[in-house]
Amino acid sequence: MKFLVLCLGNIGPEYADTRHNIGFMVADYLAAKFDAPRFEIGRHAFVTEFKHKGHAYTLVKPTTYMNLSGKAAAHWLATLKIPVENMIVVTDDLALPFGKLRLKGQGSAGGHNGLKDIQATLSTDVYARLRFGVDANFPKGRQVDYVLNPFSADELIELPTRIEKSADAILAFGSMGLERAMNVVNVK
Numbered sequence: 001m002k003f004l005v006l007c008l009g010n011i012g013p014e015y016a017d018t019r020h021n022i023g024f025m026v027a028d029y030l031a032a033k034f035d036a037p038r039f040e041i042g043r044h045a046f047v048t049e050f051k052h053k054g055h056a057y058t059l060v061k062p063t064t065y066m067n068l069s070g071k072a073a074a075h076w077l078a079t080l081k082i083p084v085e086n087m088i089v090v091t092d093d094l095a096l097p098f099g100k101l102r103l104k105g106q107g108s109a110g111g112h113n114g115l116k117d118i119q120a121t122l123s124t125d126v127y128a129r130l131r132f133g134v135d136a137n138f139p140k141g142r143q144v145d146y147v148l149n150p151f152s153a154d155e156l157i158e159l160p161t162r163i164e165k166s167a168d169a170i171l172a173f174g175s176m177g178l179e180r181a182m183n184v185v186n187v188k
Contacts, residue, residue: 002056002080003174004087005030006073008114010148011046011063019134020066020147023090025159026132026166027059033167043079044072055174058082069114070121077122088128088173090166091115092147096133098155099162101169103130103185105178128178130169130185132162 009015009024016024031039034050039061041047046061058080062072069089077084091114096102106126109115119125138146151159172181 001054001174002058002082002086004058004060004073004076004080004082005170006060006062006069006076006087006089006118008066008069008089008091009061010065011061015148017150018148019092019151022092022132022134022163022166024061026090026163026170027061029163030057030167030170031059042076044075047076052171053175057170057174066114068117070117070119073118074121084122084124084127085178088130088170089115089118090130090132090170092134093131094134094136094143094147096131096135098133098135099158099165100133101130101162101165101185102133103128103169103173103178103182105182128173130166130173132166 007023007027009021015021031048034052036048036050039046039048044062044064046063047058049056049058060072060076062069064071077087091112095110105128109119169181169185172184
């Protein structure tokens with residue numbers, strides 16, 4: 001079985017370690033963990049793949065910037081002939097405390113421009129998304145600055161463990177299916 005893991009972020013060194021790029025961080029962790037080939041530039045994304053327990057996972061880091069993530073989703077789903085129910089999107093979420101994970105199978109974009117574009121491009125809100133809490137510790141009107149800044153020193157201590165948990169959630173989605181994985185991921 002094949003899965004598309006669409007990990008949201010922004011390209012460029014100025015965004016590398018920011019909260020908005022947690023998706024890219026999770027993709028890099030999975031690629032390293034499973035000794036995947038180097039990410040290659042493909043249409044609308046950097047792409048690599050790995051196998052785990054008989055399943056093939058394609059990791060996609062869009063090069064379209066966050067607000068146009070739907071282009072990468074649509075292209076790679078079609079190119080790899082992967083049904084949308086086998087796609088999981090990894091993204092940051094201001095509504096969750098730092099490091100809290102929430103796996104869902106449908107719902108609103110919750111104000112997230114990357115998810116809005118995916119839903120508009122695919123004409124559906126029914127797809128798995130793993131939301132990684134980045135908290136909302138910013139003054140009113142400073143949301144963009146907050147998500148485009150690096151994690152705090154305290155957050156950096158816990159970040160590797162939370163990235164590992166995110167990777168485990170993605171593998172659970174592939175091996176157990178969405179419903180069972182939600183029961184495991186969302187109780188922690």
